[in-house]
Amino acid sequence: MSEHAAAITLEGVGKSFGDNRVLTGIDLTIRHGEVTCLLGPSGSGKSTLLRCLAFLEEHTEGIIRIAGEPMGFAPAADGGRKRLPDAAIGRVRRNLGMVFQQFNLWPHMTALGNVAEALRLVRRMDRATAEARALAQLEHVGLAHRAGHYPSELSGGQQQRVAIARALAMEPKIVLFDEPTSSLDPELTGEVLSVMRGLAQEGMTMVVVTHEIGFAAQVGEHIVFLDQGRILLEGRAAEVFQAPRHPRLAQFLQTYVDRGASLVLQE
């Protein structure tokens, strides 16, 4: 597979909750090795879109492919879609890691236990192997020294780094981040963003829903701007940020500049 082959493709993806339409006609290609940032005002549907990629929400229209394979629904012969069996969904999901806004660490397990759990249950590793692997992963996010602590004993930033280690331990091809710093105190966002920055430098394929415009401008390569459930515009970071042609985007960015966010671009 070439480095810039499609990691994820979306064709005509839409999502409604009952009468409430959240996403409309999303066509999008996410390439391997790239950091894609989904931006947009709250309620624009960016988190729902990300959750559809992991099939945590079921998209009501269109086809999503992860590493070439259809996720959740496959095109049917009659032109419609057919629901794939849970086993197939689970198999496709193995390509993905997910990092949540609320961390979602399991409170009854230590940091090490959180990372080792799926290695033991899904990868069927024995306890010692799984824990050694988990410890290495915690080391990677700079938290090996907190391995024996429970989530309630860790700061928010540390919890989120454990959650990143938990996702990475399963060796996903693509990591999805759902507003990973939004529930953190401002002084704790830095440690999480720096782990993510390191991950990007290692060439990980990342899809990031974020309000951190600075991060998007520095680390993001592919920027997707959503508004009212549609893609308003997408492009390379440099084009999007330096000359925000669309008035909605310009207005959106301005609110961040007003709050002191810097828009320093990648060299």
Add this chain to the structure above:
Amino acid sequence: MNFDPALILASLPDVATGMAITILMWLGGSFMGLALGLAVSIARRWGGRWARLVLDAYVGLMRGTPFLVQLFLLYYGGPYAGLDLEPVQAGLLGLTLYSAAYFAEIFRGGFEAIPRGHVEAAVCVGLTQAQIIRRILLPEMTLLVLPSLINMFTLLVKETAVLSIITVPELTMVITAIGSANFAFAEATFLLAVSYWAIVEITGLIGRFIEGRLGRYRLV
């Protein structure tokens, strides 16, 4: 009122037996109720529509009627339905069926209180439904409801007194019998009240101790 300490001394062996039966009924009924309640709560959640319907009705009936009436129905009505139970058996079964409904409600609340994201995180790393229930939901739910479980256990100590009415020879029955044999009702029931007060305070202390020890897993 003439209070005779010798009377209490003479009846100490009987009192000890009554106390033992009280504790036996309490722990036996509570733990069986706990297990049944857990099974009920799991079946209500994952057992499909009919199981939910039937078990909702069971829980509603047990929680909506007095324990005493349930015991009467079981002990006096049982023989007419082919269920001829000794008082101790009826008491244990009654306490189990009664407490199971309350435990099931506690467990239901616990399952509902687990953030959806904890399950989503498990789904995302590839855990199966059975693994999620066993490794994530059950342990997390248990920690969430532990204070309520401990509280329920201490409440159930007091419920065992009701078993005396269907002649289970537990503490209340033994002491009131001693009281009536010696025309010393007031003394006997006062002694009884103080005994229960002590038991309840002690179980409460043990409960708080257990809760304190588990504080480390406090849910965020």
Add this chain to the structure above:
Amino acid sequence: MLWTHIILLGQGAIMTVAISAVAITVGFALGVLVCAARLSPVAGLRGLGAAYVSFFRGVPLLVMLLLIYHLLPAIGIDVPGVVAAIIGLTLSTAAYQAENLRGGFLNVGTGLVEAARMVGLNARQILLRIRLPIALRLVFPAVVNEAIMLLKASSLVSVVGVADITRDAQNLASSTYRPIEAFTIAGAYYLLLNIVLSGGGSSLSRMLGRHRA
């Protein structure tokens, strides 16, 4: 036959409702006093309140009823079973209601009290106009819940000879040799009363919910 039984137990139901209503109402008033004692700045009162709650929540209601029923005559006060039953239920529910009230008071946000202080309300005004109304709204569901528990617990007054639903059902069972029917009807009465109570409680709750604290 069945209908006469149902009607017969209806008399017991009136007794059950009557003693429960008296106990829950008087118990609430007593609970307010006990709660006030527990939150009082005077250490002695606090201790007294705590001891009251601990004792009456620590002794099974059945034992409490037996104690009052036997103790009052022993100290020269002769009261009928109904009065002993009401006293027992009241003293017991007051302990639970005091604890609920205390929880309500402690849950009134300190910010609300600070805001009241900053606009110049004095301690008495803050208590009567801010803390008390909010606490009462907070504890209302707990009061309904306590009423349901009390209604069920009142079945124990049958042991001191009060002719409530349960006592009537016992009499019916022994006179007709039909215990299953008798106790099923009794259970149905309690269930019905509880459904009415909780239904009425939650619609009242909704009305209060408009200005939820």
